[in-house]
Amino acid sequence: MNKAMHAETVYDGHLFKVQVLSWTDEQGRAIRREVVRHPGAVLVVPVLAGKSVIMIRNQRVAVDEQLWEFPAGKLEPNEQPHDAAMRELEEETGYRAAHMRKLGEFYTSPGFTNELMRVFVAEELTFAGQRLEAGEEIEVEIVDLENALAMVYDGRIRDGKTVAGLLMWQCQKEACPA
Amino acid sequence: MNKAMHAETVYDGHLFKVQVLSWTDEQGRAIRREVVRHPGAVLVVPVLAGKSVIMIRNQRVAVDEQLWEFPAGKLEPNEQPHDAAMRELEEETGYRAAHMRKLGEFYTSPGFTNELMRVFVAEELTFAGQRLEAGEEIEVEIVDLENALAMVYDGRIRDGKTVAGLLMWQCQKEACPA
Numbered sequence: 306m307n308k309a310m311h312a313e314t315v316y317d318g319h320l321f322k323v324q325v326l327s328w329t330d331e332q333g334r335a336i337r338r339e340v341v342r343h344p345g346a347v348l349v350v351p352v353l354a355g356k357s358v359i360m361i362r363n364q365r366v367a368v369d370e371q372l373w374e375f376p377a378g379k380l381e382p383n384e385q386p387h388d389a390a391m392r393e394l395e396e397e398t399g400y401r402a403a404h405m406r407k408l409g410e411f412y413t414s415p416g417f418t419n420e421l422m423r424v425f426v427a428e429e430l431t432f433a434g435q436r437l438e439a440g441e442e443i444e445v446e447i448v449d450l451e452n453a454l455a456m457v458y459d460g461r462i463r464d465g466k467t468v469a470g471l472l473m474w475q476c477q478k479e480a481c482p483a
Numbered sequence: 484m485n486k487a488m489h490a491e492t493v494y495d496g497h498l499f500k501v502q503v504l505s506w507t508d509e510q511g512r513a514i515r516r517e518v519v520r521h522p523g524a525v526l527v528v529p530v531l532a533g534k535s536v537i538m539i540r541n542q543r544v545a546v547d548e549q550l551w552e553f554p555a556g557k558l559e560p561n562e563q564p565h566d567a568a569m570r571e572l573e574e575e576t577g578y579r580a581a582h583m584r585k586l587g588e589f590y591t592s593p594g595f596t597n598e599l600m601r602v603f604v605a606e607e608l609t610f611a612g613q614r615l616e617a618g619e620e621i622e623v624e625i626v627d628l629e630n631a632l633a634m635v636y637d638g639r640i641r642d643g644k645t646v647a648g649l650l651m652w653q654c655q656k657e658a659c660p661a
Contacts, residue, residue: 310544316494316501318517320595323494323501326544336618339496340545341519346594365593366488366504367518372593379594409636411643414591414598415543415550416557417498417521422643440514458587458655465589465600469643472650477636 320344320379321418343420347390348377348466350408350474351400351427357449358471359398359430364442373446373456374464375471377422390425396436398445403429408473413466424470450475498522498557499596521598525568526555526644528586528652529578529605535627536649537576537608542620551624551634552642553649555600568603574614576623581607586651591644602648628653 309328316323322342330336351359363374378393380386387405395401408424437443448456453471456462462471487506494501500520508514529537541552556571558564565583573579586602615621626634631649634640640649 315496318493318501318503319515320517323496325496330618332617334617337497338544338618339498341595343595365590366516367595368590368593368597368599372590377594409638411641411646412543412546412550413643414596415546415548415642416524416555417519417545418592418596419546420592421546439510439512440508440516454654457651460587463589464593465591465643465647468589468647468651472654473635473646476632476650
């Protein structure tokens, strides 16, 4: 970017920082944007026998709802995304994956945050035991693929990364709908 | 939620607030979570003749990249989502829709924000002229559907709401891939 941009940190928290970016646009107007600086995250689509997925019902305090999601979590300092994907899968669902493959990545909400979500598909799963972190309330459910897609279309799945991840995986696996 | 939860506002900004939520879990542990309180947003999938979509190339300061996206934006105070969808479509792309239909909604990143994205499909479009807000740098492109899906799978589309919205719309329109 060819802008002379000023960044001021206005909140420095545990998970993220907030910065106010300011610059002058080509019309000479002073612009300010608030940005949440996030360490980035991983999302795992855990697949059983190619026809079911392991989902979690996650009590989310930010929205005060229990959401249907795929296991996910933020990167720890210096952690590689592949390792984070293995760790979050096992912590949140209790399953270990013999195969973990990256499918892609996306920004969750680039209008105000740089959070980058790396999407993995986990296969050849064996159960090892759930290990939740403090503050986590998570139930594990096995959902067949047809039912998971129906839950996207009827609105039961209300988590954007889960919608994107499910459809990215499914469209790669099968013929794309186009 | 049956928790005695305390919320402290630690940053009160223009677009969003940051709160620290704190409570004691069932094991007696003190938990703290930082949450970004967001006014909510809309996403529009603008469809031309059922076979192309109008996309934007949006210079995003939060990630310092130009991203391929669908038009979107936050709700103004007291604005209804349908009205916001009509407004953002016209401001960002210059197109007006005779039909605007809600497809669903999702949280963009419920681990740390309550931002709720309402997804609309816009049809019967006529060109009226782009009206960008200060600080916006947006180019409009018409992309045929097959190419848009290819851009999801090869990683050129890196915006999560656009991935979710495109696939939600496409799977509703055609047979779902399951």
